[in-house]
Amino acid sequence: MANKYHIPVAMMALTLFACGEKKSEPAPVAAAAVSGEAVYNEKGCVTCHGPQGKGDGPAGAALKPKPRNFADAKWKNGTDLASVIKTIENGIPGTGMAPYKGALTDEEIKAVAEYVRKLGNKS
Numbered sequence: 001m002a003n004k005y006h007i008p009v010a011m012m013a014l015t016l017f018a019c020g021e022k023k024s025e026p027a028p029v030a031a032a033a034v035s036g037e038a039v040y041n042e043k044g045c046v047t048c049h050g051p052q053g054k055g056d057g058p059a060g061a062a063l064k065p066k067p068r069n070f071a072d073a074k075w076k077n078g079t080d081l082a083s084v085i086k087t088i089e090n091g092i093p094g095t096g097m098a099p100y101k102g103a104l105t106d107e108e109i110k111a112v113a114e115y116v117r118k119l120g121n122k123s
């Protein structure tokens with residue numbers, strides 16, 4: 001009795017599996033998560049804020065105020081994720097910190113915000 005259903009069920013499963021595989025084949029890699037580290041190093045943050053986020057990048061040396069050292073306990077606009085995202089979106093008027101809204105995608109801004117908080121050991 002069990003045999004009667006065994007084969008058709010196995011075949012159905014195979015068919016479903018084959019269909020699923022075909023569908024997923026052309027799926028692009030676009031779903032991959034954005035790397036905050038890559039954004040930081042490739043979009044210029046590193047040139048001012050430095051490789052470890054200590055505010056010692058060459059492009060920031062002559063700036064007043066100096067680029068934020070992310071290890072500083074206090075940041076002008078706060079260190080929680082939402083505040084850091086806002087800072088990166090809007091920049092800090094009157095300083096070298098430019099607004100990045102539009103220049104970076106929302107995903108890139110969030111990822112790099114998380115990355116600079118990590119560099120500064122902010123939890």
Ligand code: HEC
Pocket residue numbers: 040043044045046047048049059060063064065066067068074075076077078084087088092095096097098100112113116
């Ligand atoms: C041209 C140099 C320069 C570049 C490039 C730059 N920054 Fe800045 N950044 C600064 C300066 C200057 C400040 C301001 C420090 C101050 O106001 O005391 C600052 C401040 C910040 C702060 C603010 C912290 C606070 O005190 O609230 C964050 C966060 C930040 N930058 C992140 C980034 C990220 C992320 C990038 C890249 C997407 C970036 N910065 C690119 C120069 C730069």
